Amino acid sequence: MKLANALSQRAELQTRIHQLETRLYNNAQVQEGESPAEDPQDLLQELEEDYARLEALIACINRTNCCTLVDGVPLSDLLARRDCRKGKLGVLRNFLDNASELVSRRTVGEIKIRSTVDVRSMQKEVDRMSKELRELDEKIQEANWTTELLEG
Template structure:
């Protein structure tokens, strides 16, 4: 099985577990004398099966990510790098949005508000980081589709 297939299955299992959680909550109590719409015991058995499969998949995905090396870095390191790039790009974009907001003055006597940073220069930096992020993400996706799961 390819790593990408395992990642898709993991996502599907996580969604199914979330659905079972809601279904369990919906069938936790009924009016005395009524029966629940679904059997909570059957739902818990399904949950147990899914949890066992999820645990196996997560362990194998993590082992694969930590054991697969590309250009001197493991997939785990590439994922950490991508996550940090995403965070930095998001923070800088939010900052630039605030820094580039125009404050309209009705009269010349009102206080003038100016940016504290060179917006254009920082925007070029953010654009470079965004390109780097896309490249790292593409490489991770490629590795996901070419790497066999441990």
């Protein structure tokens, strides 16, 4: 199985587990004399099985990510780099949105609001970082589709 397929299965399992959680909550209580729409014990058993499958799958994915080198760097390191860059870019984009927001004044006597940073140059830096992130993500995606999953 390719790593990309394992990642897809992981996402499906996570979605299924979330749905099982909702179904469990919906069947946690019933009016006296009534029966639940689904047996909570059956749902709990499904949840147990799905979590066991998810744990095994995540372990295989993690082993594969640690052992797979992309340009001499472990895939797990590239994933960490990507996640951190996404987070940093999100913060910078929100900051730039605030820094470039126009504040209208009705009279000359009102307080003038100005940006604390050079928005234009910072936006160029964010654009450069975004391009690097896209290129990094492309490398990761390519590895996902060409790498065989290491079984445990």
